[in-house]
Amino acid sequence: MSxxxxxxxxxxxxxxxxxxxxxxxMTANREGLxxxxxxxLQDFVGAGATGYEDIVRELNTRLTNYENNLSRLxxxxxxxxxxxHATDVAQGNRFRH
Numbered sequence: 001m002s003x004x005x006x007x008x009x010x011x012x013x014x015x016x017x018x019x020x021x022x023x024x025x026m027t028a029n030r031e032g033l034x035x036x037x038x039x040x041l042q043d044f045v046g047a048g049a050t051g052y053e054d055i056v057r058e059l060n061t062r063l064t065n066y067e068n069n070l071s072r073l074x075x076x077x078x079x080x081x082x083x084x085h086a087t088d089v090a091q092g093n094r095f096r097h
Contacts, residue, residue, distance in 0.1 A: 007084060007085075007088050009085070012081055012084060013081070016077055016078065016081045019073075019074070019077050020074060020077070020078075023070050023073065023074045026066075026070055027067060027070065030063050030066060030067055033059070033063060034060070034063065037056045037059055037060070040052065040056075041053065041056055
């Protein structure tokens with residue numbers, strides 16, 4: 001005898017919300033890092049500023065990649081939640097016919 005399908009939608013929603021919050025916090029952290037980089041760039045002058053600009057460009061590239069990956073992760077988590085519900089409904093409907 002097989003076990004019944006049982007999904008805790010409240011738990012799934014809770015986990016999705018928590019992951020989205022972590023994503024939001026990570027984005028806020030990224031914005032804080034960008035602000036810090038801008039402030040530091042204003043404090044540097046001369047050759048130090050030129051070298052620092054290269055580092056800031058690299059940092060911005062990495063932060064942009066980070067944000068893009070974070071956005072894709074968030075989209076995948078929301079899609080997984082939606083697919084879980086759709087699969088459950090589809091499987092439940094199989095028993096009605």
